[in-house]
Amino acid sequence: MESIKVFAPATVANVACGFDIFGLAVDNPGDEVIVTKRQDDQIVIQQITGDDGKLTFDIQKNTVTVPILKYLSHLDIKHGFDIILNKKMPLGSGLGSSSASSVAGVFAVNQLLNKPLNTEELLPFAMEGERIACGSAHADNVAPALLGGFVIIRSYSPLDFFKINTPADLYVSIVHPDVEVNTKDARHILKNEVSMNKTISQMGNVAGMVAGLISENYDLIGRSMVDYIIEPIRSILIPQFFEVQMAAKENGALGCSISGAGPSIFAFSRGKETAEKVGLAMQKEFTKVNIQSNLFVSSINQSGPKILD
């Protein structure tokens, strides 16, 4: 195989109560990366589309190529590749845009080299793309983009992560409003200390979310979708957040919170029909204050990156 086109999915990190430890993949949107073998050992970004010219062609700084360079260096492989990145999702949206690119690129190269590593082993390299994009190597977007499904990062040191069951009828409505939130800012405004009471409440919801997902208890999932630590702070950066959240719940969502660092907002619903109704109701709240938005409705993506063509 000389060339491969790979899709990697967008992801919702944090998932209400699980700051830095929960993430899930959706079917749509996502990024496409086309990787082609070269005769020399150069890594060259030939083309980037869909980014409005915002992304760099510098392979030491681009989120697609940094993981590939780390991967090749780790395996001591000298091989060149041409890269085309088709951004099919908004940048800085809280949907794991950089992770989708990182995962698609390193997954594609691993395929072209006949899989010297298995998929899970690609995680540390894909995380290096996250370090470039947001200043620290978080795994809560990268891991679900790579593995699909709902992923728990139990520990960062040593890295310990695993995928859990999710109910088949669980749907995600994601609304991405056309406002800008810088991921680095969204992290800097967080406090360094959490009250013991909030910590206990949050742990209760983390436990409830995990038990609810594995045992397919939709009510318990919904009751556990309360974030005492991050949402009260980050929601300040998102206009209409509480109106959108209320509209989601009033229209039948199990729960609703910020996707990653925002500004995207996600809701869980039981069934696609409810998820679509919820998404439209969320968009309507943004429209009221003249904010345009995109809506994505999806089940939980179980497969992670996908080879296209």
Added chain:
Amino acid sequence: MESIKVFAPATVANVACGFDIFGLAVDNPGDEVIVTKRQDDQIVIQQITGDDGKLTFDIQKNTVTVPILKYLSHLDIKHGFDIILNKKMPLGSGLGSSSASSVAGVFAVNQLLNKPLNTEELLPFAMEGERIACGSAHADNVAPALLGGFVIIRSYSPLDFFKINTPADLYVSIVHPDVEVNTKDARHILKNEVSMNKTISQMGNVAGMVAGLISENYDLIGRSMVDYIIEPIRSILIPQFFEVQMAAKENGALGCSISGAGPSIFAFSRGKETAEKVGLAMQKEFTKVNIQSNLFVSSINQSGPKILD
């Protein structure tokens, strides 16, 4: 039925990473309460054994009778009962001694009155015994003593709790050293603030513990038995804690931490034989510094209170 004898089990609260939200019941030890109907409407504690004279006969302050009084008042029932409490477990041990008494008493009365409430509905009354014993109405001992099994308290306000699956071959070794720790002191030395990093690490372990128990993944259970928040502080009150913990792990325990507020220390093991070996190794560390201890080895009690005779 005029009289009933009820056993309620000891419990391990917190279970390493789940401060105030996790608790589990064991088969042994536990408390026995004998309740007999009276002809009048008085509640009378006739006898208390096994407490070295430490417990009060004042029905407004005893952990058996306070829940019964709240229960009768709530249901507007005027009925008298004679109470005999046989303490079959150490007081102030971190094993939910007061909870076992509270649960046994209110469960017995509910039985004698032909079960006007179901078992779960008894929880708020049993929690009142905890308020008397340690100053606040925590549920992490009371709930597993009442329901059996491993219980998660997702939320205290509103009260939301549920039982999760545990692997059949999971055994608990509990070592109770003959040293005194006051539960109120053990709570007062805790800090009111937790660092964000510790909160995230703890949430990861909470998620890992729940997933590990439900999916019967013993390794994951073991890896999740790390407490970044409470154990580093409370362990100071327990002589030999780290030696005991290390001995447990070196002898095959999945993990080891403080039971409730201590001074009892518990370990999880896969299989009864390992749990017994682990327990003896833990005791040996106390013996080295001339501290006597009791050892209890048990599977997870799945049934809660039990009617005897």
